[in-house]
Amino acid sequence: MQAVHESREFSIEDRAWRATLLMVAGLTLLRLIALFTTPLELYPDEAQYWLWSRELAFGYFSKPPMIAWLIWLTTHIGGDAEPWVRLSAPLLHGVTALVVHRIARRLYGGWTGLVAAAIYSLMPGVVLSSGLVATDAPLLFFLSLTIWAYVDLAEAVAPRRYFVAAGMGLALGLAFLSKYAAIYALGSIVIHFVISKPARERWCLAAAVLFLTAFVLTLAPNFAWNASHQFATVKHTASNANWGARTLFNFRELIEFVGSQFGVFGPVPFAVLLGGAIWLGVKKRLASPDLLLLCFCAPPLLIVAGEAFVSRANANWAGAAFVSGSVLAAGWLLRWNARRWLIGGLAFQALFAVFFMVCMINPKAADATGLSNGFKRVRGWDQTVRAIVERTREEQALRGGVSAVAMDDRFVYNAAAYYGRDYFGQPGAPPLRMWVHEAHPQNQAETEAPLDADHGRRALIVSLEGGYRPEIEQDFKATSALQIARVRLDKKRSRRIDLFIAEGFAPLPRDPITGLPPEPRRKPQ
Numbered sequence: 001m002q003a004v005h006e007s008r009e010f011s012i013e014d015r016a017w018r019a020t021l022l023m024v025a026g027l028t029l030l031r032l033i034a035l036f037t038t039p040l041e042l043y044p045d046e047a048q049y050w051l052w053s054r055e056l057a058f059g060y061f062s063k064p065p066m067i068a069w070l071i072w073l074t075t076h077i078g079g080d081a082e083p084w085v086r087l088s089a090p091l092l093h094g095v096t097a098l099v100v101h102r103i104a105r106r107l108y109g110g111w112t113g114l115v116a117a118a119i120y121s122l123m124p125g126v127v128l129s130s131g132l133v134a135t136d137a138p139l140l141f142f143l144s145l146t147i148w149a150y151v152d153l154a155e156a157v158a159p160r161r162y163f164v165a166a167g168m169g170l171a172l173g174l175a176f177l178s179k180y181a182a183i184y185a186l187g188s189i190v191i192h193f194v195i196s197k198p199a200r201e202r203w204c205l206a207a208a209v210l211f212l213t214a215f216v217l218t219l220a221p222n223f224a225w226n227a228s229h230q231f232a233t234v235k236h237t238a239s240n241a242n243w244g245a246r247t248l249f250n251f252r253e254l255i256e257f258v259g260s261q262f263g264v265f266g267p268v269p270f271a272v273l274l275g276g277a278i279w280l281g282v283k284k285r286l287a288s289p290d291l292l293l294l295c296f297c298a299p300p301l302l303i304v305a306g307e308a309f310v311s312r313a314n315a316n317w318a319g320a321a322f323v324s325g326s327v328l329a330a331g332w333l334l335r336w337n338a339r340r341w342l343i344g345g346l347a348f349q350a351l352f353a354v355f356f357m358v359c360m361i362n363p364k365a366a367d368a369t370g371l372s373n374g375f376k377r378v379r380g381w382d383q384t385v386r387a388i389v390e391r392t393r394e395e396q397a398l399r400g401g402v403s404a405v406a407m408d409d410r411f412v413y414n415a416a417a418y419y420g421r422d423y424f425g426q427p428g429a430p431p432l433r434m435w436v437h438e439a440h441p442q443n444q445a446e447t448e449a450p451l452d453a454d455h456g457r458r459a460l461i462v463s464l465e466g467g468y469r470p471e472i473e474q475d476f477k478a479t480s481a482l483q484i485a486r487v488r489l490d491k492k493r494s495r496r497i498d499l500f501i502a503e504g505f506a507p508l509p510r511d512p513i514t515g516l517p518p519e520p521r522r523k524p525q
Contacts (some may be wrong), residue, residue: 016110020101020117027121028094030357031130035090036083038131038360040378044411046133047381047418048444050075050085059225061232061444066138066178080421090130092137097121099144100326106151107289108331115342116330122349123326125264125316127356132378135179136319142175144323146185147296154202165207166214173218180234184300184320192295198288232447250309257308260315261301265322268345269329273297276332289331296324372490377411380487380495384412385419387485388462391499392423392430395460402501404455406433408472409464412497413445416462431455435472437517439510456505466498470520477504 042050052060052068053075059065070088078084100120101113120126129136149168156164175182192199226233262270277294280286286294300320307313333342359366359375366372388405395402405424407413413434416424423429433451434443441447451459456476463469466484473479482500489495508517 013105013110016105016114017101020098020114023114024094024097024117024121027353028090031090031094032087034357034360035086035131038082038363040082040360040363040375041381042082042085042415042418043132043378044381044414046085047414048410049133050080051414051417052444057225058221059229059233061441061447063135064177064179064222064233065225066174067133067135070138071133080418086131086133089133089137092141093121093126093130096137096141096144096323099141099148100323103144103148103151103323104327104330106148107293107327108334112327112330112334115334116327118346119266119269119330119349120322120326122346122353123264123266123269123322124349124352125319125322127349127353128264129316131356131360136316138178139175139181140319140322142171142178143182143185143320145171146175146182147323150189151292153207154198158204158206161204161207162210165211169211169214169216170218173215176219177222181300181317181320184303185296187299188296191299192292195295196288196291199292250311253312254305254309257305257313257315261318264315264319265325266345266349268341268348269326269333272329272332272338272341273325276328290328293324293328293331297321297328367490372493376489376493380489381415382419383487384485384495384497385416387487387497388412388416388460388499389420389423391483391485392460395501396430399501400458402430402460403457404431404433404451404459405462406435406451406456406459406502407445407462407464408435408437408468410434410443410445412462412464413449430460433459435461435468435475436507437468437471439512439515451505453505456502458501458503459505461498461500461502463498463500465496469498469500471517472502474520475505475507475517476502477506478502 049063049067050071052065053071056068056072057065060068070092071085074084074087078087097117097120101117103113104116105113125136126140146168149164149171153161153164153168172182172185175185193203222233265273277298280290281294298321300318304313304318307317355365359371363372363375363379366375392402392405405416407416413432416432420432424432431449433449433455434445435451436446441450461469461472461479463472479500479502482498485497485499487495487497510517
Protein backbone atom coordinates (compact mmCIF):
# COMPACT_ATOMS: atom_id res chain seq x y z
CA MET A 1 0.00 0.00 0.00
CA GLN A 2 2.82 2.38 0.84
CA ALA A 3 4.42 1.70 -2.54
CA VAL A 4 1.12 2.46 -4.29
CA HIS A 5 0.76 5.71 -2.32
CA GLU A 6 4.30 6.78 -3.21
CA SER A 7 3.67 5.88 -6.86
CA ARG A 8 0.59 8.12 -6.91
CA GLU A 9 2.57 10.99 -5.36
CA PHE A 10 5.26 10.65 -8.00
CA SER A 11 2.57 10.55 -10.68
CA ILE A 12 1.07 13.79 -9.40
CA GLU A 13 4.50 15.43 -9.15
CA ASP A 14 5.36 14.32 -12.69
CA ARG A 15 2.08 15.58 -14.12
CA ALA A 16 2.62 18.97 -12.51
CA TRP A 17 6.17 19.09 -13.89
CA ARG A 18 5.03 18.15 -17.41
CA ALA A 19 2.30 20.80 -17.28
CA THR A 20 4.90 23.37 -16.19
CA LEU A 21 7.22 22.38 -19.03
CA LEU A 22 4.42 22.74 -21.59
CA MET A 23 3.30 26.11 -20.18
CA VAL A 24 6.80 27.57 -20.07
CA ALA A 25 7.75 26.20 -23.50
CA GLY A 26 4.58 27.61 -25.09
CA LEU A 27 4.94 31.00 -23.47
CA THR A 28 8.63 31.23 -24.36
CA LEU A 29 7.85 30.31 -27.98
CA LEU A 30 5.25 33.11 -28.17
CA ARG A 31 7.74 35.56 -26.69
CA LEU A 32 10.37 34.56 -29.24
CA ILE A 33 7.87 35.06 -32.07
CA ALA A 34 7.09 38.55 -30.75
CA LEU A 35 10.80 39.26 -30.32
CA PHE A 36 11.67 38.35 -33.91
CA THR A 37 8.69 40.15 -35.47
CA THR A 38 8.54 43.39 -33.48
CA PRO A 39 9.39 46.62 -35.30
CA LEU A 40 10.32 48.24 -31.99
CA GLU A 41 13.94 49.35 -31.84
CA LEU A 42 16.51 49.02 -29.10
CA TYR A 43 16.03 51.16 -26.03
CA PRO A 44 19.21 53.30 -25.71
CA ASP A 45 20.28 51.40 -22.59
CA GLU A 46 20.06 48.18 -24.60
CA ALA A 47 22.24 49.80 -27.28
CA GLN A 48 24.69 50.71 -24.53
CA TYR A 49 24.86 47.09 -23.36
CA TRP A 50 25.46 46.01 -26.96
CA LEU A 51 28.28 48.55 -27.18
CA TRP A 52 29.82 47.11 -24.02
CA SER A 53 29.68 43.62 -25.53
CA ARG A 54 32.05 44.70 -28.30
CA GLU A 55 34.85 44.81 -25.72
CA LEU A 56 34.42 42.21 -22.99
CA ALA A 57 35.52 43.19 -19.51
CA PHE A 58 34.89 42.25 -15.87
CA GLY A 59 32.95 45.45 -15.25
CA TYR A 60 31.45 48.57 -16.80
CA PHE A 61 30.62 52.07 -15.61
CA SER A 62 27.05 51.48 -14.43
CA LYS A 63 26.57 47.70 -14.38
CA PRO A 64 28.42 44.46 -13.65
CA PRO A 65 29.55 42.51 -16.73
CA MET A 66 27.00 39.68 -17.13
CA ILE A 67 24.65 41.59 -19.44
CA ALA A 68 27.49 42.35 -21.88
CA TRP A 69 28.68 38.74 -21.79
CA LEU A 70 25.21 37.45 -22.65
CA ILE A 71 24.83 39.87 -25.57
CA TRP A 72 28.29 38.89 -26.82
CA LEU A 73 27.17 35.25 -26.81
CA THR A 74 23.81 35.72 -28.56
CA THR A 75 25.11 38.16 -31.18
CA HIS A 76 28.01 35.85 -32.02
CA ILE A 77 25.41 33.19 -32.73
CA GLY A 78 22.96 35.21 -34.82
CA GLY A 79 24.40 38.65 -35.56
CA ASP A 80 23.78 42.17 -34.29
CA ALA A 81 20.08 42.57 -35.19
CA GLU A 82 17.76 43.60 -32.36
CA PRO A 83 16.23 40.14 -31.68
CA TRP A 84 19.65 38.58 -31.17
CA VAL A 85 20.69 41.37 -28.81
CA ARG A 86 17.58 40.63 -26.72
CA LEU A 87 17.49 36.85 -27.09
CA SER A 88 18.83 35.96 -23.65
CA ALA A 89 15.95 37.70 -21.82
CA PRO A 90 13.01 35.41 -22.74
CA LEU A 91 15.21 32.30 -22.57
CA LEU A 92 16.51 33.11 -19.09
CA HIS A 93 13.03 33.96 -17.78
CA GLY A 94 11.77 30.65 -19.16
CA VAL A 95 14.48 28.66 -17.39
CA THR A 96 13.93 30.68 -14.21
CA ALA A 97 10.25 29.69 -14.23
CA LEU A 98 11.32 26.03 -14.30
CA VAL A 99 13.65 26.58 -11.34
CA VAL A 100 10.81 28.36 -9.51
CA HIS A 101 8.74 25.20 -10.00
CA ARG A 102 11.49 23.06 -8.47
CA ILE A 103 11.79 25.37 -5.45
CA ALA A 104 8.03 25.33 -4.85
CA ARG A 105 7.83 21.57 -5.43
CA ARG A 106 10.47 20.95 -2.78
CA LEU A 107 8.79 23.26 -0.23
CA TYR A 108 5.05 22.80 -0.92
CA GLY A 109 4.45 20.15 -3.60
CA GLY A 110 4.19 19.76 -7.38
CA TRP A 111 0.97 21.65 -8.05
CA THR A 112 2.29 24.60 -6.08
CA GLY A 113 5.29 24.44 -8.41
CA LEU A 114 3.00 24.77 -11.42
CA VAL A 115 1.14 27.73 -9.89
CA ALA A 116 4.37 29.43 -8.80
CA ALA A 117 5.84 29.06 -12.30
CA ALA A 118 2.64 30.54 -13.76
CA ILE A 119 2.67 33.48 -11.33
CA TYR A 120 6.30 34.17 -12.15
CA SER A 121 5.96 33.77 -15.92
CA LEU A 122 2.89 36.03 -16.11
CA MET A 123 4.12 38.59 -13.61
CA PRO A 124 3.86 42.00 -15.39
CA GLY A 125 7.44 42.86 -14.45
CA VAL A 126 8.66 39.60 -16.01
CA VAL A 127 6.43 40.07 -19.06
CA LEU A 128 8.02 43.46 -19.72
CA SER A 129 11.52 42.22 -18.92
CA SER A 130 11.14 39.36 -21.42
CA GLY A 131 10.79 41.85 -24.28
CA LEU A 132 14.07 43.71 -23.73
CA VAL A 133 17.58 42.91 -22.62
CA ALA A 134 18.42 44.19 -19.14
CA THR A 135 20.11 43.07 -15.95
CA ASP A 136 16.95 41.71 -14.29
CA ALA A 137 16.70 38.48 -16.32
CA PRO A 138 20.17 37.12 -15.42
CA LEU A 139 19.83 38.39 -11.84
CA LEU A 140 16.57 36.48 -11.31
CA PHE A 141 17.92 33.36 -13.01
CA PHE A 142 20.99 33.13 -10.78
CA LEU A 143 18.99 34.12 -7.70
CA SER A 144 16.58 31.27 -8.42
CA LEU A 145 19.52 28.86 -8.58
CA THR A 146 20.82 30.28 -5.29
CA ILE A 147 17.48 29.77 -3.53
CA TRP A 148 17.07 26.29 -5.02
CA ALA A 149 20.50 25.30 -3.74
CA TYR A 150 19.74 26.83 -0.34
CA VAL A 151 16.51 24.81 -0.08
CA ASP A 152 18.34 21.66 -1.16
CA LEU A 153 21.09 22.25 1.39
CA ALA A 154 18.69 21.33 4.21
CA GLU A 155 18.41 17.70 3.05
CA ALA A 156 21.79 17.20 1.39
CA VAL A 157 24.29 15.04 3.25
CA ALA A 158 28.05 14.87 2.85
CA PRO A 159 29.72 14.78 0.41
CA ARG A 160 26.80 16.08 -1.70
CA ARG A 161 26.21 18.90 0.78
CA TYR A 162 29.63 20.33 -0.05
CA PHE A 163 28.89 20.42 -3.78
CA VAL A 164 25.53 22.09 -3.13
CA ALA A 165 27.14 24.72 -0.90
CA ALA A 166 29.85 25.47 -3.48
CA GLY A 167 27.24 25.63 -6.24
CA MET A 168 25.18 28.07 -4.17
CA GLY A 169 28.23 30.30 -3.75
CA LEU A 170 28.88 30.18 -7.49
CA ALA A 171 25.24 31.01 -8.31
CA LEU A 172 25.17 33.93 -5.87
CA GLY A 173 28.47 35.23 -7.27
CA LEU A 174 27.05 35.10 -10.81
CA ALA A 175 23.94 36.92 -9.54
CA PHE A 176 26.26 39.67 -8.26
CA LEU A 177 27.93 39.79 -11.68
CA SER A 178 24.45 40.41 -13.11
CA LYS A 179 23.24 43.11 -10.72
CA TYR A 180 24.36 44.25 -7.30
CA ALA A 181 20.80 43.84 -6.00
CA ALA A 182 21.94 40.23 -5.37
CA ILE A 183 23.24 41.55 -2.06
CA TYR A 184 19.69 41.13 -0.72
CA ALA A 185 20.05 37.35 -1.05
CA LEU A 186 23.25 37.36 0.97
CA GLY A 187 21.49 39.34 3.69
CA SER A 188 18.52 36.95 3.50
CA ILE A 189 20.73 33.94 4.20
CA VAL A 190 22.20 35.72 7.23
CA ILE A 191 18.76 36.76 8.55
CA HIS A 192 17.38 33.24 8.15
CA PHE A 193 20.43 31.82 9.95
CA VAL A 194 19.89 34.18 12.89
CA ILE A 195 16.14 33.70 13.39
CA SER A 196 15.66 30.04 12.45
CA LYS A 197 17.10 26.99 14.22
CA PRO A 198 16.49 24.71 11.19
CA ALA A 199 18.43 27.23 9.09
CA ARG A 200 21.42 26.92 11.40
CA GLU A 201 21.24 23.14 11.28
CA ARG A 202 21.66 23.04 7.49
CA TRP A 203 25.15 24.51 7.78
CA CYS A 204 28.42 22.96 8.84
CA LEU A 205 31.84 24.58 8.85
CA ALA A 206 32.99 22.89 5.63
CA ALA A 207 29.80 23.87 3.77
CA ALA A 208 30.09 27.48 4.93
CA VAL A 209 33.74 27.68 3.86
CA LEU A 210 32.99 26.20 0.44
CA PHE A 211 30.03 28.55 -0.06
CA LEU A 212 32.04 31.66 0.82
CA THR A 213 35.09 30.54 -1.17
CA ALA A 214 33.07 29.92 -4.33
CA PHE A 215 31.23 33.22 -3.87
CA VAL A 216 34.39 35.28 -3.32
CA LEU A 217 36.29 33.66 -6.19
CA THR A 218 33.40 34.28 -8.59
CA LEU A 219 33.07 37.91 -7.55
CA ALA A 220 36.82 38.62 -7.33
CA PRO A 221 37.43 39.65 -10.99
CA ASN A 222 34.68 42.26 -10.82
CA PHE A 223 35.99 43.53 -7.49
CA ALA A 224 39.47 43.86 -9.02
CA TRP A 225 38.01 45.72 -12.02
CA ASN A 226 36.16 48.12 -9.72
CA ALA A 227 39.30 48.69 -7.65
CA SER A 228 41.25 49.59 -10.78
CA HIS A 229 38.49 51.97 -11.94
CA GLN A 230 37.93 53.87 -8.67
CA PHE A 231 34.89 51.65 -7.91
CA ALA A 232 32.96 53.29 -10.73
CA THR A 233 30.08 50.76 -10.79
CA VAL A 234 29.66 50.80 -7.03
CA LYS A 235 29.65 54.61 -6.95
CA HIS A 236 27.11 54.78 -9.77
CA THR A 237 24.84 52.26 -8.02
CA ALA A 238 25.06 54.24 -4.78
CA SER A 239 24.39 57.55 -6.57
CA ASN A 240 21.13 56.16 -7.96
CA ALA A 241 19.73 56.29 -4.44
CA ASN A 242 20.12 60.08 -4.53
CA TRP A 243 19.57 60.35 -0.79
CA GLY A 244 20.75 63.89 -0.43
CA ALA A 245 18.58 65.37 -3.16
CA ARG A 246 15.14 64.93 -1.69
CA THR A 247 13.23 65.80 1.46
CA LEU A 248 13.15 63.07 4.10
CA PHE A 249 9.88 61.36 5.01
CA ASN A 250 8.38 61.44 1.55
CA PHE A 251 5.05 59.66 2.02
CA ARG A 252 4.02 60.21 -1.59
CA GLU A 253 7.07 58.35 -2.94
CA LEU A 254 6.44 55.51 -0.46
CA ILE A 255 2.79 55.16 -1.47
CA GLU A 256 3.69 55.28 -5.15
CA PHE A 257 6.32 52.57 -4.70
CA VAL A 258 3.98 50.25 -2.80
CA GLY A 259 1.28 50.86 -5.39
CA SER A 260 3.71 50.11 -8.19
CA GLN A 261 4.38 46.66 -6.72
CA PHE A 262 0.77 45.69 -7.42
CA GLY A 263 1.57 46.55 -11.02
CA VAL A 264 4.93 44.83 -11.47
CA PHE A 265 4.16 41.80 -9.28
CA GLY A 266 0.48 41.37 -10.18
CA PRO A 267 -2.47 42.67 -8.12
CA VAL A 268 -3.61 39.36 -6.61
CA PRO A 269 -0.18 37.79 -5.90
CA PHE A 270 1.15 40.95 -4.28
CA ALA A 271 -2.02 41.42 -2.21
CA VAL A 272 -1.68 37.81 -1.03
CA LEU A 273 2.00 38.33 -0.29
CA LEU A 274 1.42 41.56 1.64
CA GLY A 275 -1.69 40.42 3.49
CA GLY A 276 -0.39 36.96 4.23
CA ALA A 277 2.90 38.20 5.62
CA ILE A 278 1.13 40.59 8.00
CA TRP A 279 -1.66 38.22 9.07
CA LEU A 280 0.41 35.05 9.50
CA GLY A 281 3.24 37.02 11.08
CA VAL A 282 0.96 38.58 13.68
CA LYS A 283 -0.77 35.24 14.37
CA LYS A 284 2.63 33.49 14.47
CA ARG A 285 1.41 30.84 12.04
CA LEU A 286 4.28 30.99 9.59
CA ALA A 287 5.39 27.52 8.54
CA SER A 288 9.09 26.81 8.12
CA PRO A 289 9.01 27.19 4.28
CA ASP A 290 7.04 30.44 4.70
CA LEU A 291 9.72 31.89 6.95
CA LEU A 292 12.50 30.86 4.57
CA LEU A 293 10.82 32.52 1.59
CA LEU A 294 9.90 35.62 3.58
CA CYS A 295 13.56 36.02 4.49
CA PHE A 296 14.32 36.21 0.76
CA CYS A 297 11.45 38.43 -0.43
CA ALA A 298 10.89 40.80 2.50
CA PRO A 299 14.34 42.49 2.63
CA PRO A 300 14.31 43.91 -0.92
CA LEU A 301 10.71 45.09 -0.55
CA LEU A 302 11.26 46.70 2.87
CA ILE A 303 14.64 48.25 2.07
CA VAL A 304 13.52 49.73 -1.26
CA ALA A 305 10.30 50.97 0.36
CA GLY A 306 12.48 52.69 2.96
CA GLU A 307 14.57 54.16 0.18
CA ALA A 308 11.42 55.49 -1.47
CA PHE A 309 10.44 57.05 1.85
CA VAL A 310 13.71 58.96 2.27
CA SER A 311 14.50 59.60 -1.40
CA ARG A 312 13.06 57.77 -4.41
CA ALA A 313 12.78 54.24 -5.84
CA ASN A 314 11.89 52.72 -9.18
CA ALA A 315 9.31 49.95 -9.30
CA ASN A 316 11.77 47.28 -10.43
CA TRP A 317 14.36 47.96 -7.72
CA ALA A 318 12.73 45.32 -5.52
CA GLY A 319 12.81 42.77 -8.35
CA ALA A 320 15.02 40.47 -6.25
CA ALA A 321 11.78 39.50 -4.44
CA PHE A 322 10.14 38.10 -7.58
CA VAL A 323 11.39 34.50 -7.32
CA SER A 324 10.71 33.85 -3.64
CA GLY A 325 7.55 35.96 -3.74
CA SER A 326 6.09 33.87 -6.57
CA VAL A 327 6.61 30.64 -4.61
CA LEU A 328 5.23 32.10 -1.39
CA ALA A 329 2.12 33.58 -3.03
CA ALA A 330 1.43 30.25 -4.78
CA GLY A 331 1.86 28.31 -1.55
CA TRP A 332 -0.56 30.52 0.37
CA LEU A 333 -3.18 30.66 -2.39
CA LEU A 334 -3.34 26.86 -2.55
CA ARG A 335 -3.16 26.45 1.24
CA TRP A 336 -6.14 28.80 1.64
CA ASN A 337 -7.98 27.09 -1.23
CA ALA A 338 -8.43 30.51 -2.88
CA ARG A 339 -8.96 29.05 -6.34
CA ARG A 340 -11.17 31.85 -7.63
CA TRP A 341 -8.65 34.50 -6.62
CA LEU A 342 -5.86 32.42 -8.14
CA ILE A 343 -7.65 31.91 -11.45
CA GLY A 344 -8.78 35.54 -11.59
CA GLY A 345 -5.30 36.85 -10.82
CA LEU A 346 -3.61 34.64 -13.40
CA ALA A 347 -6.26 35.47 -16.00
CA PHE A 348 -5.69 39.19 -15.50
CA GLN A 349 -1.93 38.76 -15.80
CA ALA A 350 -2.35 36.57 -18.90
CA LEU A 351 -4.47 39.26 -20.55
CA PHE A 352 -1.75 41.81 -19.85
CA ALA A 353 0.88 39.45 -21.30
CA VAL A 354 -1.18 38.97 -24.46
CA PHE A 355 -1.75 42.70 -24.82
CA PHE A 356 1.96 43.44 -24.40
CA MET A 357 2.88 40.90 -27.06
CA VAL A 358 0.29 42.40 -29.40
CA CYS A 359 1.82 45.84 -28.83
CA MET A 360 5.28 44.45 -29.52
CA ILE A 361 4.19 42.93 -32.83
CA ASN A 362 1.96 45.86 -33.80
CA PRO A 363 2.80 49.10 -31.89
CA LYS A 364 -0.28 50.75 -33.42
CA ALA A 365 -2.28 48.85 -30.80
CA ALA A 366 -0.52 50.91 -28.13
CA ASP A 367 -1.23 54.08 -30.11
CA ALA A 368 -4.91 53.19 -30.40
CA THR A 369 -5.25 52.65 -26.65
CA GLY A 370 -3.41 55.83 -25.68
CA LEU A 371 -0.31 54.00 -24.43
CA SER A 372 2.13 55.15 -27.09
CA ASN A 373 4.09 57.19 -24.52
CA GLY A 374 5.26 53.94 -22.96
CA PHE A 375 6.95 52.94 -26.22
CA LYS A 376 8.47 56.27 -27.27
CA ARG A 377 12.00 55.30 -26.20
CA VAL A 378 12.03 52.26 -28.47
CA ARG A 379 10.93 54.11 -31.60
CA GLY A 380 12.57 56.42 -34.08
CA TRP A 381 16.22 55.86 -33.20
CA ASP A 382 17.15 54.37 -36.57
CA GLN A 383 15.65 57.37 -38.35
CA THR A 384 17.32 59.75 -35.88
CA VAL A 385 20.71 58.21 -36.56
CA ARG A 386 20.12 58.28 -40.32
CA ALA A 387 19.71 62.06 -40.08
CA ILE A 388 23.02 62.27 -38.18
CA VAL A 389 24.81 60.07 -40.72
CA GLU A 390 23.44 62.06 -43.67
CA ARG A 391 24.66 65.34 -42.20
CA THR A 392 28.04 63.78 -41.39
CA ARG A 393 28.46 62.50 -44.92
CA GLU A 394 27.54 65.91 -46.28
CA GLU A 395 30.18 67.57 -44.10
CA GLN A 396 32.77 64.97 -45.05
CA ALA A 397 32.14 65.33 -48.78
CA LEU A 398 31.52 69.05 -49.24
CA ARG A 399 32.95 71.07 -46.37
CA GLY A 400 36.30 69.58 -45.50
CA GLY A 401 35.12 66.99 -43.00
CA VAL A 402 34.71 66.97 -39.23
CA SER A 403 37.09 65.90 -36.49
CA ALA A 404 34.32 64.13 -34.54
CA VAL A 405 30.56 63.77 -34.12
CA ALA A 406 29.79 64.81 -30.56
CA MET A 407 26.55 64.26 -28.63
CA ASP A 408 25.22 65.91 -25.48
CA ASP A 409 23.06 62.95 -24.47
CA ARG A 410 24.11 59.34 -23.82
CA PHE A 411 20.90 58.01 -25.38
CA VAL A 412 21.80 59.56 -28.71
CA TYR A 413 25.41 58.41 -28.38
CA ASN A 414 24.38 54.80 -27.72
CA ALA A 415 21.80 54.83 -30.51
CA ALA A 416 24.36 56.26 -32.94
CA ALA A 417 26.88 53.59 -31.97
CA TYR A 418 24.34 50.82 -32.65
CA TYR A 419 22.23 52.09 -35.55
CA GLY A 420 25.19 53.88 -37.13
CA ARG A 421 27.53 50.89 -36.79
CA ASP A 422 27.70 50.32 -40.56
CA TYR A 423 28.96 53.89 -41.02
CA PHE A 424 30.73 55.03 -37.86
CA GLY A 425 32.40 51.65 -37.49
CA GLN A 426 34.13 51.95 -40.87
CA PRO A 427 37.66 53.32 -41.53
CA GLY A 428 37.68 57.01 -42.38
CA ALA A 429 34.45 57.82 -40.51
CA PRO A 430 34.73 60.46 -37.78
CA PRO A 431 34.72 59.10 -34.21
CA LEU A 432 31.77 59.45 -31.86
CA ARG A 433 32.41 61.60 -28.81
CA MET A 434 30.48 62.94 -25.82
CA TRP A 435 30.40 66.57 -24.78
CA VAL A 436 30.80 66.38 -20.99
CA HIS A 437 28.30 68.62 -19.27
CA GLU A 438 29.65 68.47 -15.71
CA ALA A 439 33.10 68.54 -14.16
CA HIS A 440 33.25 64.74 -13.96
CA PRO A 441 31.86 61.99 -16.25
CA GLN A 442 28.38 60.81 -15.40
CA ASN A 443 28.19 57.75 -17.66
CA GLN A 444 30.42 55.36 -19.59
CA ALA A 445 30.28 57.34 -22.83
CA GLU A 446 31.57 60.46 -21.06
CA THR A 447 34.23 58.34 -19.34
CA GLU A 448 35.59 56.54 -22.39
CA ALA A 449 34.91 58.98 -25.23
CA PRO A 450 34.97 62.56 -23.87
CA LEU A 451 35.28 65.37 -26.37
CA ASP A 452 38.73 66.98 -26.18
CA ALA A 453 40.55 69.78 -27.98
CA ASP A 454 41.88 67.50 -30.71
CA HIS A 455 38.48 66.02 -31.58
CA GLY A 456 36.84 69.42 -31.08
CA ARG A 457 38.74 71.22 -33.83
CA ARG A 458 35.71 71.10 -36.14
CA ALA A 459 33.03 68.89 -34.66
CA LEU A 460 29.50 68.12 -35.73
CA ILE A 461 27.41 68.61 -32.59
CA VAL A 462 24.20 66.65 -32.03
CA SER A 463 22.04 68.13 -29.28
CA LEU A 464 18.92 66.23 -28.21
CA GLU A 465 15.98 68.64 -28.15
CA GLY A 466 18.55 71.47 -28.20
CA GLY A 467 18.55 71.42 -24.41
CA TYR A 468 22.27 72.03 -23.89
CA ARG A 469 22.93 73.98 -27.07
CA PRO A 470 23.67 77.31 -25.32
CA GLU A 471 26.14 75.63 -22.93
CA ILE A 472 27.82 73.81 -25.82
CA GLU A 473 28.16 76.97 -27.88
CA GLN A 474 30.03 78.77 -25.11
CA ASP A 475 32.54 75.88 -24.95
CA PHE A 476 33.60 76.61 -28.57
CA LYS A 477 35.16 79.59 -30.29
CA ALA A 478 32.66 79.52 -33.15
CA THR A 479 29.47 77.69 -34.20
CA SER A 480 27.60 77.67 -37.49
CA ALA A 481 25.28 75.84 -39.90
CA LEU A 482 22.46 74.98 -37.50
CA GLN A 483 20.05 72.30 -38.73
CA ILE A 484 17.00 71.19 -36.75
CA ALA A 485 15.71 67.71 -37.58
CA ARG A 486 12.52 66.14 -36.24
CA VAL A 487 11.65 62.46 -36.19
CA ARG A 488 7.99 61.49 -35.84
CA LEU A 489 7.44 58.89 -33.07
CA ASP A 490 3.66 58.67 -33.22
CA LYS A 491 0.73 60.92 -34.08
CA LYS A 492 1.43 63.29 -31.17
CA ARG A 493 5.13 63.01 -30.40
CA SER A 494 8.35 63.70 -32.20
CA ARG A 495 12.04 63.77 -31.35
CA ARG A 496 14.13 66.85 -32.13
CA ILE A 497 17.86 66.97 -32.68
CA ASP A 498 19.89 70.12 -33.32
CA LEU A 499 22.91 69.58 -35.59
CA PHE A 500 25.52 72.28 -36.01
CA ILE A 501 29.22 72.78 -36.61
CA ALA A 502 31.36 73.87 -33.66
CA GLU A 503 35.02 74.88 -34.01
CA GLY A 504 37.83 75.43 -31.51
CA PHE A 505 36.81 73.43 -28.44
CA ALA A 506 37.88 75.35 -25.33
CA PRO A 507 35.53 74.36 -22.49
CA LEU A 508 34.83 76.87 -19.76
CA PRO A 509 35.77 75.81 -16.20
CA ARG A 510 33.02 73.98 -14.33
CA ASP A 511 31.85 75.21 -10.94
CA PRO A 512 33.97 73.51 -8.25
CA ILE A 513 30.91 72.92 -6.05
CA THR A 514 28.09 72.04 -8.45
CA GLY A 515 30.32 70.74 -11.26
CA LEU A 516 28.16 72.62 -13.78
CA PRO A 517 29.24 75.05 -16.49
CA PRO A 518 28.46 78.75 -16.02
CA GLU A 519 25.06 79.99 -17.08
CA PRO A 520 25.10 80.96 -20.77
CA ARG A 521 24.89 84.64 -21.47
CA ARG A 522 21.69 85.73 -23.12
CA LYS A 523 22.14 86.94 -26.66
CA PRO A 524 20.88 90.47 -27.32
CA GLN A 525 17.51 90.57 -29.04
